[in-house]
Amino acid sequence: MTQPSPTLGRNDLAILLLILLIAAVLRTAGLNAPLWYDEIWTVDTHVRLPWGDMMREYSMNHHYFFSMKAKLMSQIFGDQAWAYRFPAVLFGVGTVAAIWWLARDVAGSGIAHVSALLVALSYHQVWFSQNARGYTELAFWSTLGLIFFLRGMRTPTLRLWIAFACTAAAAVFTHLTGAFFFVALGLVWLISLVTGFGRGPLTRTWVLQPLIAVALASVLVLLAYLPILSSIAGTMGEISASSAVDPMQEYQNPLWTVLEGVRTAVGSTGALTLIVAIGGLVVIALGAVGAHSTQPLFFLCIVAHIAVTLAVLLALDMRVWPRFFFVDIAPVIVLAVIGCWYGAGVVARVIGQSGLERPLFAIGVVAMLALSVFLVQRNYVAPKQDLAGAFELVEQTRGPSDRIYAINPGGPIFKSHFNADWTTIADPQGYARAMAQPGPVIIVILFPSRMFRAIPELAQDAEGSLEFVHEFAGTLGDGEILIYWRQ
Known part of the structure; x- marks a missing residue:
């Protein structure tokens, strides 16, 4: 020096x-x-x-x-x-x-x-x-x-x-x-x-x-x-x-x-x-x-x-x-x-x-x-968090009778920024009500580690009744976006 x-x-x-x-x-x-x-x-x-x-x-x-x-x-x-x-x-x-x-x-x-x-x-x-x-x-x-x-x-x-x-x-x-x-x-x-x-x-x-x-x-x-x-x-x-x-x-x-x-x-x-x-x-x-x-x-x-x-x-x-x-x-x-x-x-x-x-x-x-x-x-190797990619995939693959749920905090973002007509699920009670209704469902999850802990039933269903569709990788910590589907 x-x-x-x-x-x-x-x-x-x-x-x-x-x-x-x-x-x-x-x-x-x-x-x-x-x-x-x-x-x-x-x-x-x-x-x-x-x-x-x-x-x-x-x-x-x-x-x-x-x-x-x-x-x-x-x-x-x-x-x-x-x-x-x-x-x-x-x-x-x-x-x-x-x-x-x-x-x-x-x-x-x-x-x-x-x-x-x-x-x-x-x-x-x-x-x-x-x-x-x-x-x-x-x-x-x-x-x-x-x-x-x-x-x-x-x-x-x-x-x-x-x-x-x-x-x-x-x-x-x-x-x-x-x-x-x-x-x-x-x-x-x-x-x-x-x-x-x-x-x-x-x-x-x-x-x-x-x-x-x-x-x-x-x-x-x-x-x-x-x-x-x-x-x-x-x-x-x-x-x-x-x-x-x-x-x-x-x-x-x-x-x-x-x-x-x-x-x-x-x-x-x-x-x-x-x-x-x-x-x-x-x-x-x-x-x-x-x-x-x-x-x-x-x-x-x-x-x-x-x-x-x-x-x-x-x-x-x-x-x-x-x-x-x-x-x-x-x-x-x-x-x-x-x-x-x-x-x-x-x-x-x-x-x-x-x-x-x-x-x-x-x-x-x-x-x-x-x-x-x-x-x-x-x-x-990946975006920080690919919300745009998740939105595009869901909109391209959704059926006419599919209900789309974005797990909070994703819901407000997709609605305000992408003009999505998706419904936000904010808590375990909202998730239970949504899944009690029959029919095909698409679920989009931001910050999965956080949301699986906040809504335990979601974590259980992700291992069982829900079919995994796609994971959008992200360099952000807990930045993956997961998409699931139920017939």
Whole structure:
């Protein structure tokens, strides 16, 4: 690792541009695949509204700042899936550039190149970059905020802290959970203030400028959310109440979140998954040690965000979705690259072969790149969730006397987005009434793991009286769509 040079060399710029080109190609391939449930809900209940109605009430499903860009793109290019997703592509590529900048600040250009390439190839980064939601925008603003924060902690200037305030406001306006990241940075600032850890000389400027940034960010956020402030508190209460009766109670367990994150990152590969997970933790730990000499606050910022997010979600009895930690993926990748470099140095010194440091690091980088290339291909094997395919198949094969039931939450989506004349089944009682009537029936099931648990009789009939017709695969967790038929 090297201290970053203030100037950007031509070779560094050329490498960065090549990495950004790779990132752009990966994020635009298959961009027009069918929209999935959350995307459709966003488009139908928010993006398609008139501009003046987009801020009429608060919903956790809406990513307000992002949706404004998605609406603009759809007005320019039409009602196309790729148009709604294109802002996510731009912010996804932008996050690659931002992580290169961050890694360069922390560990120099060599680490920055490898880190940016791994983020460009990251399965999760590509998946969310092709999602008409604001997660890549949230990651982009958070990464920029982290850059400004770390620089401001070392050599504070008013310009840096104003930039930090603007990124904080943009992140929180994208989604309220963006506040978790900047609250975590505030805690790191307090720890540094009290202990002296990782900061420059304690001066009046060092204390006042961050406080000015907090005040500015707070004003900007309040102005942005002013039209819907009254509905935010009520929405938080509704989310907590719905979580309490969710049949998928494991979604509120942090351990499930960790296991799901590992599963989606590596896949269900048995012992290999465990080996990769343990190896990843070791490399990240080495990265924390390796980054300490150049930027001791970097690792602390990541840990603080994870801790703050978990504390808030658990305190509000909310579901601990892995996507709440999406902004941490790219910085953790930087830690992994630093850990690979630091670990290579440790091994070389232990065996007394200092010349092996670079070859060992190269082997580690090749292994990480190979794994990333292997995993990123999963983004293209299926849509996230093929509602359009399910609708088309049912409509093409239905008979004149067939009754079609969509199991909630699929029913409202098929009715509102596809203009389907299907009936929604929302609970076990509704299912029992529907199946008590004679005649042919077609049943369409979204999120089958959830719905089989919510309606046990449906799960029993799927193993017995119902005839399986087709499964539409999806890269989304529990994203398969199942179609059954009864004569």
